Amino acid sequence: MTTSSLLEEAVSISKQFDISKDQLVAISDEFIRLTDLGLKSDGMPMAMIPSYVTGVPNGSEKGTFLAVDLGGTNFRVCSIHLNGDGTFDLLQTKSVIPRSLMVGTAKELFSFLAKKVEEFIKTHFEENFNEELGHSANEHVYKLGFTFSFPVNQTAINRGTLIRWTKGFDVADAVGKDVCLLLQHELDLLKLPVHVAALVNDTVGTLMSRSYSSPPESVTLLGVILGTGTNGAYTESLAAVDKLDKSAAALADKSIMVINTEWGSFDNDMKVLPRTSWDDAVDLETPNPGYQMFEKRVSGMFLGEILRRILLELHEKGHLFSRSSTPLTTAWSLDTSILSRVEADITPDLVAVKSIVETDLGLQTTLPERQAVKLIVEGIGKRSALLAGAVIGGILVHLKACQSNPVVDIGVDGSVFEFYPGYEKLMRVALREVIGEDENKIRIGIAKDGSGVGAALCALVA
Ligand code: ADP
Ligand code: MG
16 A cells, blocks of 8 residues: 555544534533433433432541442552541552453452452551451441442442443343442451442542542532543532432432433434444444443543554555554454553654554554554544543533533543543533633543542541
């Protein structure tokens, strides 16, 4: 293939990832429509799940809590000490979840999680742990916040049944079960002094965490996840949550409710979302084809796989990397961090791209091939950021947030947002299309360790 036709082909592929201004507005309009629908009744396309969190912190909260986080690439166990001044101290261990446990039985998965909690307590809280006796009645019992980032039908702050798995998990016998009880059961079998006090979606945790640590003069309205998956949670007025029975004692005299939108499943009907043949191919490789269609265009689990599909197709046509055999044939083998590193390379010869493709993919490249890769990466990354901006804008329109606040604070957690070059800037381009000049009222802050701190804050209010 000639250099110019390779670059033309790359440009034309990249163009398939473009989103026009009109499309961005159509996306946010549809998003607002589904937001309203989801608040009215159960079983709607966007779940709009009440979190049973009825207040957000202001930074003065204090105490020590345990938190675990299941829902992404790693399982984290941490202890969080809230200092009461918007700061905290955190101890954390991370473990990769073996792929076999992601598709095994509930017993296998939750006993693995409980063992990790045991290891953590033994290492860091030895004085409170007596191996032979387990915990005695007078011993301190730790409150644990359980960050569980899959769609859950929540009925109380520490009760919730799993609706379905996402992000590559598929533990069939856990669906329909209360995940807090599954975890508590395994913790009890190990005689650990731990009480699962709150079930928290990571996006709710991110909102809480940012609210705890953000500058005091502003209120955080929205928490956003842009990591393995993507999701958003925001503070809604309780009265607007039509589908919720507000007679429960726990809701008396409450005025707000944090809502977990589950926007990963926005527009599964594909009315407004952009679509390429590679998106369809990736979708078919997942355990849940036809679901999480928004997430599959935006989040870290999928961007690398979209790129892999495109590069493999070009290679098979003989247009790219034709001199080498390719390791690109293994599904899910191309990590999204590679896109970040490609995007970051602004050298004329694309020397970083050269070494990335050489070391990570084992392929020799020519400069035009590297230019082609970069063009395609830019298309995929830009589309992700614009889509994220469009739905964030949709929430802010729904809340009339910019009309009533001089500063609108948003907390974000996740490696895609944190590390992808230029991501926030592109997100703001879409925000500007949706909400106009008010875009400059928006302050976006990274909620570092958001899920752990957020879970601790939820355990505290529980
Ligand atoms: P989790 O979702 O498990 O809480 P992260 O927020 O770190 O964890 O997100 C992990 C996802 O982010 C993975 O899909 C990974 O491919 C992607 N990722 C990791 N590093 C980067 C990076 N530098 N740039 C873009 N994406 C990244
Ligand atoms: Mg996370």
